Amino acid sequence: MPIRFKINDVAVEAKPGEGLLDVARRNGFSIPSLCHLESVPAIGACRICLVEVRRGRRSKLTTSCNYEVLDGIEVSTDSPEIRRHRAMNLELLLARAPSSEAIRKLAAQYGVSQPRFGPIKYNPLPNCILCELCVRACTELGHHALTTVGRGDRKRIGLPFNKPADTCVGCGACASVCPTHCIPMTDTLTKRAIWGQKHDFVRCSECGAPVITKKHRDHAIATKGLPEDYYDVCQSCKQIATSQRFAAIVW
Amino acid sequence: MTSPFKNAAELEKHQKQLQGQKQLPSTIAVCTSGCVAYGANRLVDAFTKAVKSRKIGDQVRIIATGCQGFCERGPLVVVHPQEWFYEKVDGKDINDILDSALKGKVLKRLLHKDAKGKTYQKESEVPFYRNQKRLLLAQNSRIDPCSIDDYLRAGGYAALAKALTKMAPEEVIEQITASGLRGRGGGGFPAGVKWKSCRAAASKNGVRYIICNADEGDPGAFMDRALIEGNPHSVIEGMIIGAWAVGHPGKPQGFVYIRNEYPLAVERLGIALEQARAAGLLGKNILGSGLNFDIQVNRGGGAFVCGESTALMASIEGDVGRPRAKHIHTVEVGLNGKPSNLNNVETWANVPLIIDHGVKWFTKIGTGDVSDNPWGGSKGTKIFALVGKVKNTGLVEVPMGATLREIIYDIGGGIRDGKKFKAVQTGGPSGGCLPESKLDVPVDFDTLVQEGSMMGSGGMIVMDEDTCMVDVAKYFVGFLKFESCGNCTSCRDGLIRLHELLEDITTGRGSEATIQLIEDLAETVRASSLCALGTSAVNPLQSTLRYFRDEYLAHVQDQRCPAKVCKELITFTIDAKKCNGCTLCAKRCPQDTIEGKKKKPYTIIQDNCIKCGICMDVCQQDAVIVQ
Ligand SMILES: Cc1cc2nc3c(=O)[nH]c(=O)nc-3n(C[C@H](O)[C@H](O)[C@H](O)COP(=O)(O)O)c2cc1C
Numbered sequence: 071m072p073i074r075f076k077i078n079d080v081a082v083e084a085k086p087g088e089g090l091l092d093v094a095r096r097n098g099f100s101i102p103s104l105c106h107l108e109s110v111p112a113i114g115a116c117r118i119c120l121v122e123v124r125r126g127r128r129s130k131l132t133t134s135c136n137y138e139v140l141d142g143i144e145v146s147t148d149s150p151e152i153r154r155h156r157a158m159n160l161e162l163l164l165a166r167a168p169s170s171e172a173i174r175k176l177a178a179q180y181g182v183s184q185p186r187f188g189p190i191k192y193n194p195l196p197n198c199i200l201c202e203l204c205v206r207a208c209t210e211l212g213h214h215a216l217t218t219v220g221r222g223d224r225k226r227i228g229l230p231f232n233k234p235a236d237t238c239v240g241c242g243a244c245a246s247v248c249p250t251h252c253i254p255m256t257d258t259l260t261k262r263a264i265w266g267q268k269h270d271f272v273r274c275s276e277c278g279a280p281v282i283t284k285k286h287r288d289h290a291i292a293t294k295g296l297p298e299d300y301y302d303v304c305q306s307c308k309q310i311a312t313s314q315r316f317a318a319i320v321w
Numbered sequence: 322m323t324s325p326f327k328n329a330a331e332l333e334k335h336q337k338q339l340q341g342q343k344q345l346p347s348t349i350a351v352c353t354s355g356c357v358a359y360g361a362n363r364l365v366d367a368f369t370k371a372v373k374s375r376k377i378g379d380q381v382r383i384i385a386t387g388c389q390g391f392c393e394r395g396p397l398v399v400v401h402p403q404e405w406f407y408e409k410v411d412g413k414d415i416n417d418i419l420d421s422a423l424k425g426k427v428l429k430r431l432l433h434k435d436a437k438g439k440t441y442q443k444e445s446e447v448p449f450y451r452n453q454k455r456l457l458l459a460q461n462s463r464i465d466p467c468s469i470d471d472y473l474r475a476g477g478y479a480a481l482a483k484a485l486t487k488m489a490p491e492e493v494i495e496q497i498t499a500s501g502l503r504g505r506g507g508g509g510f511p512a513g514v515k516w517k518s519c520r521a522a523a524s525k526n527g528v529r530y531i532i533c534n535a536d537e538g539d540p541g542a543f544m545d546r547a548l549i550e551g552n553p554h555s556v557i558e559g560m561i562i563g564a565w566a567v568g569h570p571g572k573p574q575g576f577v578y579i580r581n582e583y584p585l586a587v588e589r590l591g592i593a594l595e596q597a598r599a600a601g602l603l604g605k606n607i608l609g610s611g612l613n614f615d616i617q618v619n620r621g622g623g624a625f626v627c628g629e630s631t632a633l634m635a636s637i638e639g640d641v642g643r644p645r646a647k648h649i650h651t652v653e654v655g656l657n658g659k660p661s662n663l664n665n666v667e668t669w670a671n672v673p674l675i676i677d678h679g680v681k682w683f684t685k686i687g688t689g690d691v692s693d694n695p696w697g698g699s700k701g702t703k704i705f706a707l708v709g710k711v712k713n714t715g716l717v718e719v720p721m722g723a724t725l726r727e728i729i730y731d732i733g734g735g736i737r738d739g740k741k742f743k744a745v746q747t748g749g750p751s752g753g754c755l756p757e758s759k760l761d762v763p764v765d766f767d768t769l770v771q772e773g774s775m776m777g778s779g780g781m782i783v784m785d786e787d788t789c790m791v792d793v794a795k796y797f798v799g800f801l802k803f804e805s806c807g808n809c810t811s812c813r814d815g816l817i818r819l820h821e822l823l824e825d826i827t828t829g830r831g832s833e834a835t836i837q838l839i840e841d842l843a844e845t846v847r848a849s850s851l852c853a854l855g856t857s858a859v860n861p862l863q864s865t866l867r868y869f870r871d872e873y874l875a876h877v878q879d880q881r882c883p884a885k886v887c888k889e890l891i892t893f894t895i896d897a898k899k900c901n902g903c904t905l906c907a908k909r910c911p912q913d914t915i916e917g918k919k920k921k922p923y924t925i926i927q928d929n930c931i932k933c934g935i936c937m938d939v940c941q942q943d944a945v946i947v948q
């Protein structure tokens with residue numbers, strides 16, 4: 071049985087257990103968000119995806135990413151009240167991540183250009199907004215190499231037991247999901263440096279470009295049952311090879 | 322206790338036997354809870370030794386009890402059956418107390434004296450107790466918490482026998498609903514309604530968790546601790562009745578989540594659980610009813626947020642204690658994904674009383690009408706930890722609907738040191754501060770919320786005229802910014818920023834725009850945070866802005882702290898007319914910043930003054946003025 075409800079007076083359908091934000095987006099409604107990806111569990115950290123949900127006679131403000139849809143609810147994705155609180159939360163986040171382009175842009179859409187708050191005092195990873203996407207991505211991929219440490223005003227993203235984790239494969243997923251690009255990761259042709267470790271790259275046997283870290287390759291081959299030589303050639307060389315084969319057939 | 326009770330009749334028989342037994346002529350009850358801080362443990366040892374050496378063990382029984390309430394006057398000792406109430410008892414008093422007990426003559430010098438010099442013999446006559454209604458705490462100065470027989474003798478476990486043999490689970494739920502019992506842990510949610518949904522929730526293998534919240538993270542609160550240390554079986558009995566009502570027939574399982582900082586409570590709870598097992602009141606086929614139920618103890622790590630229901634369950638599961646969204650309630654999907662019924666210690670302790678004495682008896686106490694709506698009033702009593710600037714601090718139990726004035730003045734004895742009352746904060750760190758004009762409001766769940774505060778779990782902090790309300794707001798915001806789990810932007814960063822803004826005001830850097838920003842930000846913290854820590858964190862702030870706005874304005878408009886607390890806004894000076902040049906202040910000033918010649922007026926060199934106020938405290942001429 072699908073769940074049926076309304077978003078901004080438009081009837082929509084969803085599967086039981088789906089998150090409201092995902093359903094809304096699939097149906098073309100835009101709701102801003104900073105800490106949500108469909109592929110990781112929602113935690114409702116940034117408080118930007120606020121919507122109003124009416125259930126029977128009761129109406130409340132709630133974040134949509136971690137709201138499981140229910141039959142008969144009526145959702146509105148915009149109102150002066152919603153905008154006001156999104157704007158304030160963006161102002162708080164802009165003060166945390168003043169040099170993040172993504173936050174600046176989103177904040178500007180809500181009329182916030184200069185936060186009324188100074189630099190955040192405890193700030194071990196500049197521009198981090200504590201959305202935990204990195205931690206959740208790493209955990210979801212099965213690496214468990216990142217964690218949150220502490221609580222309240224001393225909360226931060228860190229390494230388990232405060233030392234580089236053996237389980238980190240240098241995949242870079244954490245850095246690529248980070249909305250503020252604040253995780254330091256530097257790649258050279260031969261090595262990737264991230265979270266206090268250096269990982270050797272597998273180099274493409276055709277063009278020499280870095281393909282994947284060796285540790286990541288070993289992990290992927292072991293867990294996904296891929297052929298041993300799967301990562302020997304980089305994506306673009308594989309594509310060239312395919313199109314050459316294709317061309318040989320056509321002509 | 323010999324063998325486990327196989328059925329209710331055996332339990333009743335044993336109870337009758339206990340009640341018929343002749344008691345020793347005297348029982349001396351020594352508080353060993355917080356009074357331990359004043360040496361109460363040594364008292365118990367000394368009493369026990371003295372009884373042994375004087376060979377009067379056949380006449381006097383010494384018991385170590387939980388908190389007896391009037392902590393201000395501790396260590397407390399009550400002598401039964403006369404109920405003589407002795408305060409500030411010292412090792413030297415032991416033989417006198419024993420003599421008086423043996424002779425049956427009260428020991429006058431240890432009795433309580435009120436401000437007018439009137440003395441009181443019996444505990445129940447002392448004004449602090451006289452104006453209370455002690456139902457849950459009734460046994461705290463009577464029974465040995467480590468003796469199940471004491472509890473049984475006082476009628477304990479009769480309610481359980483009644484529920485298990487004469488009432489269907491649904492009937493128990495109906496009674497609890499009809500009683501209007503609302504959760505004592507904070508939210509005031511009707512217990513019966515919660516039980517009913519938990520019973521109705523689907524559970525594939527029939528497992529339902531019956532959980533007791535004994536995390537009690539509010540600084541200064543000790544209601545739950547007192548119940549567990551003083552009468553642990555009352556909580557256990559409540560939980561077994563709950564297991565019957567919510568989880569039978571099925572697989573109900575019990576947990577007590579208790580603060581690790583409460584070693585004595587953990588110990589006494591453990592002993593009580595062992596005794597209940599040995600008596601067949603926990604385990605398989607309890608009293609022959611078919612109910613199988615046991616209780617496991619989990620020790621909490623001490624974070625305030627772990628008291629929140631979803632964080633608590635995460636913590637029991639071994640995860641970091643942090644809240645999650647509760648759009649689907651924990652009664653349906655809670656601990657380990659199973660239906661879970663969480664209630665507070667005090668809520669559980671009420672259950673046997675209601676089953677025992679009936680709905681009619683319970684609904685007579687309290688406010689409103691719950692006959693067809695469990696939200697229609699607040700029934701029963703509530704325990705408060707009364708602390709701060711009142712004369713009589715301690716643990717008080719009053720009927721719901723008692724006024725703040727009754728609690729603070731009739732029981733608390735009014736404000737200390739002849740000062741004026743300023744505010745009372747109810748509800749723990751996220752409660753609101755109410756002013757003098759609200760002293761006559763009845764203390765019940767709904768009125769407190771209406772007035773901008775809340776019942777919370779029962780903290781009550783009284784503040785006098787020397788308290789700066791901006792400073793108070795800053796203190797609580799500071800506590801909560803530290804205790805927030807840090808998940809939500811609005812709660813984590815909102816509280817960090819509110820604390821900074823309040824700091825601006827208390828140091829004279831604030832303006833009216835600061836107040837405006839505080840108000841806007843507080844609304845966002847309340848409206849957009851995930852759990853109740855965030856949504857209620859701004860109560861102290863918003864209530865002080867509502868009732869003590871003039872104090873905020875004095876700070877930002879005139880750079881003045883009316884209560885003379887905020888250091889940056891006050892100056893200490895010496896009144897040359899009053900100063901006799903005694904040199905005392907100059908000698909004591911930690912900054913060496915008071916100058917003058919002996920017998921001539923002294924002056925304070927302001928630049929180095931750190932506003933510690935020592936000069937003012939030591940001056941006997943009242944020559945030091947603070948402005
Ligand atoms: C931050 C926070 C801390 C809490 N701490 C406690 C606590 O220490 N003890 C408690 O019984 N309830 C506490 N609660 C309330 C619980 O979440 C829950 O509502 C309560 O235990 C339910 O029991 P009741 O209905 O019997 O009150 C807390 C709630 C929040 C939001």
Ligand code: SF4
Binds near residue numbers: 215216243264
């Ligand atoms: S690079 Fe390391 S820490 Fe980052 S997601 Fe991959 S395994 Fe996790």
Ligand code: SF4
Binds near residue numbers: 203204
């Ligand atoms: S490092 Fe990036 S992804 Fe991780 S919590 Fe911070 S902002 Fe989010």
Ligand code: SF4
Binds near residue numbers: 807853855856
């Ligand atoms: S409101 Fe505060 S304590 Fe509650 S989940 Fe959010 S950050 Fe954590």
Ligand code: SF4
Binds near residue numbers: 914915930932933934
């Ligand atoms: S307030 Fe303290 S530092 Fe200042 S003058 Fe008095 S004693 Fe010295």
Ligand code: SF4
Binds near residue numbers: 922943
């Ligand atoms: S203590 Fe008082 S009287 Fe003595 S020197 Fe200081 S101000 Fe003067």
Ligand code: FES
Binds near residue numbers: 134
């Ligand atoms: S996207 Fe929902 S709270 Fe961040």
Ligand code: FES
Binds near residue numbers: 392
């Ligand atoms: S701790 Fe002893 S009376 Fe409260």
